Amino acid sequence: xxxxxxxxIIAQTIAEKLIAEPKRQxxxxxxxAAYVVxxxxxxxxxxxxxxxxxxxxxxxxxxxxxxxxxxxxxxxxREDLVHILRSTTGAKTxxxxxxxxxxxxxxxxxTTPDGEIDASVRTQLQHLAxxx
Numbered sequence: 001x002x003x004x005x006x007x008x009i010i011a012q013t014i015a016e017k018l019i020a021e022p023k024r025q026x027x028x029x030x031x032x033a034a035y036v037v038x039x040x041x042x043x044x045x046x047x048x049x050x051x052x053x054x055x056x057x058x059x060x061x062x063x064x065x066x067x068x069x070x071x072x073x074x075x076x077x078r079e080d081l082v083h084i085l086r087s088t089t090g091a092k093t094x095x096x097x098x099x100x101x102x103x104x105x106x107x108x109x110x111t112t113p114d115g116e117i118d119a120s121v122r123t124q125l126q127h128l129a130x131x132x
Contacts, residue, residue, distance in 0.1 A: 014055075057089075063094050065095065085110065
């Protein structure tokens, strides 16, 4: 049985393989799943995935962002959001996964592996209500 590696080493290795061999991504994810099972790392899966996404950013400059908006983004707003994210993070490219949630009322919530920008009207209203 192989010895267990640190999450950081695993993330660096898998990210490297995913970037170098994009056509074999499914293969590398199967290898990762087998490793997780073999070393009983089930509780660490969420952290490991975040580490891998972060490491892909570090190695390739590609930032994965989940953006939730109250209404679908127009092309101009999408371009503005990508520009803001690229300039604040130093990313070469931004991959935007968009979701619409009318309960936000307005604004957006952008989530990356390292943080979140919540510029939604719903959150601003909640903050105002908490002040009372």
